[in-house]
Amino acid sequence: MNQPAESPVLALPDMQHQWLPFTPNREFKADPQLFARAKDQFYFDLAGRPVLDAGSGLFTTPAGHCRDEIAEAVHRQLQELDFTPGFLRAHPKSFELARRIAGLLPEGLDRVFFVNSGSEAVDTAMKMCLAYHRARGEAGRTVFVSRERAYHGVNFGGVALSGMVNNRRAFGGTVHGVSHMRATWQEATRFQIGQPDQGAELADDLIAAIRVHGAENIAACVVEPIAGSTGVLVPPRGYLERLRDICTAHGILLVFDEVICGFGRTGEAFAAQSFGVTPDLITMAKAITNGAVPMAAVAAARFIHDTVMEAAPEGAIEFFHGYTWSAHPVACAAALASLDLYERDGLFARARALSPVFLEAVASLRDLPLVTDIRGYGMIAGIDLASDGKPGRRGQLLQKKLYDNGLHLKTTGDCAILAPQFIFSEAHIARMTEILRSTIASLA
Structure with missing residues (x-):
């Protein structure tokens, strides 16, 4: 897997004026998780640390970030x-x-x-x-x-x-x-x-x-x-x-x-x-x-x-x-x-060819005790986690830990939703699965 280039360390901005969408604003501003830049399969935080993008942004960016052609x-x-x-x-x-x-x-x-x-x-x-x-x-x-x-x-x-x-x-x-x-x-x-x-x-x-x-x-x-x-x-x-x-x-x-x-x-x-x-x-x-x-x-x-x-x-x-x-x-x-x-780049065909590898990798997580269901088709999959008694709290914690561990995806309630970029390699999928496995296991 290609190693992303280093980026400069940036200062934390003044965050008091923006009202964030679909976000617990008070909690976020107490412990912010920001991206400073992106390239290809990765986001980078303010310190330049790479975060693998397994959500294609928000299902938006299947061809990879910051494409020169666009x-x-x-x-x-x-x-x-x-x-x-x-x-x-x-x-x-x-x-x-x-x-x-x-x-x-x-x-x-x-x-x-x-x-x-x-x-x-x-x-x-x-x-x-x-x-x-x-x-x-x-x-x-x-x-x-x-x-x-x-x-x-x-x-x-x-x-x-x-x-x-x-x-x-x-x-x-x-x-x-x-x-x-x-x-x-x-x-x-x-x-x-x-x-x-x-x-x-x-x-x-x-x-x-x-x-x-x-x-x-x-x-x-x-x-x-x-x-x-x-x-x-x-x-x-x-x-x-x-x-x-x-x-x-x-x-x-x-x-x-x-x-x-x-x-x-x-x-x-x-x-x-x-x-x-x-x-x-x-x-x-x-x-x-x-x-x-x-x-x-x-x-x-x-x-x-x-x-x-x-x-x-x-x-x-x-x-x-x-x-x-x-x-x-x-x-x-x-x-x-x-x-x-x-x-x-034949990206739709590439997604079609990569799908079996992706879905098999996600399905391999079914043995984790907290995982209650896995579904998927093409290049999108959902992993349900058992609730800890308050719906959505475990999913929110998973989201935070994944950021710390170098992986980005979307969560809805206690479900992790994966939608990798079509430019992922099998090595990127393996890394995504490794981070998911260790992070979900740590929640137990």
Whole structure:
């Protein structure tokens, strides 16, 4: 494994003014864990100590950190065109990027709307569903169906869809009209790597929602192909296919939230292709720019786009929605450079080839006494730890110790979530597994 270069020691900054997201701020500022720089597979703390990035940042950076190709593209763009409004104006790179993304998507999903975050993408997709049904004379379709243990961002629409209780407690009662199916995790599926054989019938929860609300009132079913932030819940065999069939039979749109899965995480460009199921809309973000610049998008089936366009009067704004930063020139430049990297280095194929090594390494941790379940698919896996009596406390302690021991990943509650960069070698995976094993063992 290549040894990272040394970096200078930096002073601790004044931290009193920033309010950190999804962080116990008082605890963090009493014992801060900061990154000063990054390169390839590593972060570096203020003292220059390397920390192996087994989370691809936050599922964002599969091609490795601080890639020169992306930095140079951003630099050129800032000198050429730093900003242009996206309302009644545009710039060429946005159209080129939309074309490139359409070429990666399942056939027919080739109309791309740019936003700035996964949360915005989800809310935008919800509006697209409502606009489509309204355009075809079914404005009564306003109910959305999602799942328990789902995460769809932090805007009000996404919070309403989400099924993770801590994301809903404070703000989940603002948007109504969402029904939740059961999550796909089952006791019988413990320690199954890949798609579980049991559980396809859970898709029939959508039939139950139809019985309650009436199909004529349901706009869309919104699911993550792999429920990522909740702990990597891989769909049972046949589950997504059943959802697709039910949606088609009842005129309900199917939305895949691929903010985490998109751009190679499952071994194909999108999880829709890995699982062989084509939805009507796909949300994407994170790896679209390899994490370099905030950006996201929604891909809609052509029939959705065309229906909305054709229903609007001539000269009217067909879809009354957008953001100041939509298709920002610098974000487009970063995304185009990222797509070039993914293609030139064959990173999706590399992820596919590395996946068995990664999943086998993670599965080897099942003998640890604190480990209660391991799940995974492609280049993402979740490891559940037994609670110490207060949910989430052990996961928080694991996070801190892993930083001290030189490994970065994401935790949700008492689950450690691994999403290595596609440029990892087998040596990086071995080191990741070694640090995980010793750190989890120390918690016992």
